[in-house]
Amino acid sequence: MNPVITAFDKGIEKSGIEPSRVCVASDIPFEPEVVNYLGIDFFHTTRGRSIAFGTGLKLGNPALKVVPFVGDLMTIGGNHFVHAGRRNMGLLVICVNNFVYRKIGGQPTPSVSITFSPYSTFEEPFNIPHLANSCGAAYTARWTALHTDELTNSIAEALGKQGFSVIEILSPGPNYYKGIKEIESNVINFYYENSVIKNGEDPRNVGINPEEKIVVGKFTDKKRPTFIDSYNTQLTKVLGDKFIPYGGKSG
Amino acid sequence: MSPIINGFPRLRGLKMKADPRDVNTGVYYIDGDVAAGQGALAAGCKFIGGYPITPSTEAAEAFARVAPLAGAMFIQMEDELASIASVVGASWAGVKSMTITSGPGYSLMMETIGFGAMLETPFVLLNIQRGGPSTGVPTRTGQADMMQSRWGSHGDYEIIAISPDSPQEMFDYTIKAFNLAERYRCPVMIMSDECVGHMTERVVIPPPDEIEVEPRRFYDGQINEYLPFKPDENLVPRMVKAGDGYKLYITGLIHDERGYPVKNEEYKSIYTKRLVDKIRLNKDKIIEIKEEETDDAEIVVVSYGISSRVAVRGIEKAREKGIKVGSLRLVTVWPFPDKKIAELSKTVKAFVIPEINYGQIAFEVERCSYGEANIVLIPHGGAGVHTPDDIFHAIEYAAKEKKRIEGIIEYKTKLEKLIFEEGFKLYE
Amino acid sequence: MGPLKTIESKEVHPMDNLLRMDRIPHIWCPGCGIGLAVNAFATALEKAKIDLDNVCIVSGIGCTGRVAGYVKLDSFHTTHGRAIAFATGIKLGNPKLKVVVFSGDGDLISIGGNHFIHAARRNIDMLVICVNNFIYAMTGGQVAPTTPLTAYATTSPYGCVEPPFNIPYIADSSGAVYVARWTALHIRRLTNSITEALNKSGFSVVEVISPCAVYYSRINRLGDGLDMMKFYHDNSEIRHWEDTKNLDIGFQTKIIVGKFVDRQRPTYNESYNKWLSEIKGTKDEG
Numbered sequence: 001m002n003p004v005i006t007a008f009d010k011g012i013e014k015s016g017i018e019p020s021r022v023c024v025a026s027d028i029p030f031e032p033e034v035v036n037y038l039g040i041d042f043f044h045t046t047r048g049r050s051i052a053f054g055t056g057l058k059l060g061n062p063a064l065k066v067v068p069f070v071g072d073l074m075t076i077g078g079n080h081f082v083h084a085g086r087r088n089m090g091l092l093v094i095c096v097n098n099f100v101y102r103k104i105g106g107q108p109t110p111s112v113s114i115t116f117s118p119y120s121t122f123e124e125p126f127n128i129p130h131l132a133n134s135c136g137a138a139y140t141a142r143w144t145a146l147h148t149d150e151l152t153n154s155i156a157e158a159l160g161k162q163g164f165s166v167i168e169i170l171s172p173g174p175n176y177y178k179g180i181k182e183i184e185s186n187v188i189n190f191y192y193e194n195s196v197i198k199n200g201e202d203p204r205n206v207g208i209n210p211e212e213k214i215v216v217g218k219f220t221d222k223k224r225p226t227f228i229d230s231y232n233t234q235l236t237k238v239l240g241d242k243f244i245p246y247g248g249k250s251g
Numbered sequence: 252m253s254p255i256i257n258g259f260p261r262l263r264g265l266k267m268k269a270d271p272r273d274v275n276t277g278v279y280y281i282d283g284d285v286a287a288g289q290g291a292l293a294a295g296c297k298f299i300g301g302y303p304i305t306p307s308t309e310a311a312e313a314f315a316r317v318a319p320l321a322g323a324m325f326i327q328m329e330d331e332l333a334s335i336a337s338v339v340g341a342s343w344a345g346v347k348s349m350t351i352t353s354g355p356g357y358s359l360m361m362e363t364i365g366f367g368a369m370l371e372t373p374f375v376l377l378n379i380q381r382g383g384p385s386t387g388v389p390t391r392t393g394q395a396d397m398m399q400s401r402w403g404s405h406g407d408y409e410i411i412a413i414s415p416d417s418p419q420e421m422f423d424y425t426i427k428a429f430n431l432a433e434r435y436r437c438p439v440m441i442m443s444d445e446c447v448g449h450m451t452e453r454v455v456i457p458p459p460d461e462i463e464v465e466p467r468r469f470y471d472g473q474i475n476e477y478l479p480f481k482p483d484e485n486l487v488p489r490m491v492k493a494g495d496g497y498k499l500y501i502t503g504l505i506h507d508e509r510g511y512p513v514k515n516e517e518y519k520s521i522y523t524k525r526l527v528d529k530i531r532l533n534k535d536k537i538i539e540i541k542e543e544e545t546d547d548a549e550i551v552v553v554s555y556g557i558s559s560r561v562a563v564r565g566i567e568k569a570r571e572k573g574i575k576v577g578s579l580r581l582v583t584v585w586p587f588p589d590k591k592i593a594e595l596s597k598t599v600k601a602f603v604i605p606e607i608n609y610g611q612i613a614f615e616v617e618r619c620s621y622g623e624a625n626i627v628l629i630p631h632g633g634a635g636v637h638t639p640d641d642i643f644h645a646i647e648y649a650a651k652e653k654k655r656i657e658g659i660i661e662y663k664t665k666l667e668k669l670i671f672e673e674g675f676k677l678y679e
Numbered sequence: 680m681g682p683l684k685t686i687e688s689k690e691v692h693p694m695d696n697l698l699r700m701d702r703i704p705h706i707w708c709p710g711c712g713i714g715l716a717v718n719a720f721a722t723a724l725e726k727a728k729i730d731l732d733n734v735c736i737v738s739g740i741g742c743t744g745r746v747a748g749y750v751k752l753d754s755f756h757t758t759h760g761r762a763i764a765f766a767t768g769i770k771l772g773n774p775k776l777k778v779v780v781f782s783g784d785g786d787l788i789s790i791g792g793n794h795f796i797h798a799a800r801r802n803i804d805m806l807v808i809c810v811n812n813f814i815y816a817m818t819g820g821q822v823a824p825t826t827p828l829t830a831y832a833t834t835s836p837y838g839c840v841e842p843p844f845n846i847p848y849i850a851d852s853s854g855a856v857y858v859a860r861w862t863a864l865h866i867r868r869l870t871n872s873i874t875e876a877l878n879k880s881g882f883s884v885v886e887v888i889s890p891c892a893v894y895y896s897r898i899n900r901l902g903d904g905l906d907m908m909k910f911y912h913d914n915s916e917i918r919h920w921e922d923t924k925n926l927d928i929g930f931q932t933k934i935i936v937g938k939f940v941d942r943q944r945p946t947y948n949e950s951y952n953k954w955l956s957e958i959k960g961t962k963d964e965g
Contacts, residue, residue, distance in 0.1 A: 020496035044502030056340025079793035
């Protein structure tokens, strides 16, 4: 079983949340055996719309723990990401970032054929924790897929949190949920060895730069009213008793 | 009869009354959009994800005002793509959901409408049609999205489309739309238009026990025996919602009864055929038309939406002149009443179809009449409606025309004659 | 409705060559600030001394989206939210053109949010003038992603429950090279900002806080356009180079204006050309 799914599984266990309450919405199909093993509900959505779909799931039943797993997050789904962050919608976004640099630190990386990554050429990639934080996310972290313990802890923590949490996982390949091939295994080891843990670092400074080591860690952990909390507070203030507060247990 | 069919208990007259919290009983003077918002609430809709677009915003605003008092949620999403995705998500979380849009937004939503149809998600989409294409004329009417509602998304699927013609119908048929969506687990489009949406008329909202709402057909058997896409006797599988321990696997890829993706030819045919048959084989139970004096008619006017309101006066005038004209009003436009048109085409001389477009439902009428009657289309470019005289003169022409003419005969409205024959100066 | 008549005026204003005079009077309401933004833009075009034949203006849908129809340049009134995507195409199709995107907060940040952050990340050479009136005015006063918390709008009839976006912060964190904010009152400083941004290459954002007399200020009982301008006068503070994190706008709170970001980064075209010459010069690696 590959590291990301293992960490996710252990994270759910550690957080103490019932797996049946967890819903994953993703544009990358998980294997049915994986879904059965994890004990969750899985929705394979259209490309880029996992966060919007997840918003619907969360608002339809606020007791659910909705986890959009996104590979193609920041291209087609960028708008949904920044607005969900602004609203502090109760979602845990796990962004599996699979970009591969051609040259890191002057050394050639293992040659992996790049099919469709905008980040491998001359464009600068997004600094996802910084963007998430500036949109208002309550929790931001980044790990490589091999930081299993730290990743498990992050997932457990984020699952227990209300609000919009973003965990970026550096890991190659969207076919990733099946197993790791040899080439991908080289790349993943490369990321792990070239990373440095800096918990609490200002997300502004964690941009991925070919000249430097990759910064990983838990960067921000704030408390902000979630969308449902904000909705209930404002409407109770204006409508008083006539208002029926939305959704029992939010989170 | 056996109480168990295909492993599921037979559904026995499953209806219930509306929740009193959701119904604002009374007599109102409101417009079509607001009536639709009230109708959605009365039907038990608990989630609307919308985005403002003229001329549909009043429906969203009306729902936003009443939702907090009934435990429902309105959220204005960042764009139409997010709106429809959140509506499909909310449906899978177990609540009745709806979105409200118009032409440009409808085009944006098409991918996810197909996604919803593939997942057999019940939801309602209110399209207040406006002048198109593209930005078009946002504040004026049109009826040019009718074919798009049926064929808009890629692939084979079927939907139900309803065309109300008054604010009272906007209220009543929104409730019916939700009921149909639950019964057939498919997207239901309410293809209204700006005229009906912005028309203010008397709307009576009855007491809750006079409103019939169909609850969602949840599965109620053993968890480990549940197959998400195993069809019932009417070809519709029972639904569940996320968070109940079913370990759902829901994907837009073609899937088998467990929901797992499959690629082979056999499954593709089985699944797609069922998606399509679900509506096609139940057509007679879904189609609703209003016929008047078609038994001995020589001309029948086929209309829907605002055009059918205009046609009433045109038909009256024609009858006063002695022409035997009947009226066939399509309340459900899709699935199309092909049998009725085929039956009528044998006895009538011609069908007259007023539409605010350059021919959409007219093509369906032509197809279903199999060459047995003349097809007279009264097209209209939009940003306005026909006049009763246009329809009256077209009926007169259709009655006089003795030859059997192939194809669609376009009968110009007075406005078109003015523009195209007499010349119309746009600006000096 | 009869044929449209043009208004013949006998006197010619010195800036008439920048406006489509045959479409004046415009559709904006009394008390609206968009006209002021257009005024500043027109003056800036003259001050910047650019060849007007090489300037394109692209707008989206909304009240501000109508600007393209009144300015006498190559104008594009595109679909909702896609102005920046459209402008990217124009710029990459003919890099010699100077492209200006002139649109509203709903069009650029709500439905157009994705295009906004990606164009900033890529540093596409264009100037974005975002007129922010905190509401969706053209469609009748619905809530916008910039509507302050607790403010009223037709789709938040009990007050807005979502915290708003801070446009300079988003632009800055996505990588814009020039970010400034002024209100419609600060007309001369706005003109200077636009002039500067027109001469800068890279993704530049100038936000213009504008009154909306018919929806935002009426629904929230803030008076008319002039009352809003008085509010800006009394409550705006100029703080150049302020950290964009601190520029949030609450309901009737202080508005911080100024020039916040002015830096250099290779534009998309420059990076592309450099990359192209690199791969042409070296052997293909994989």
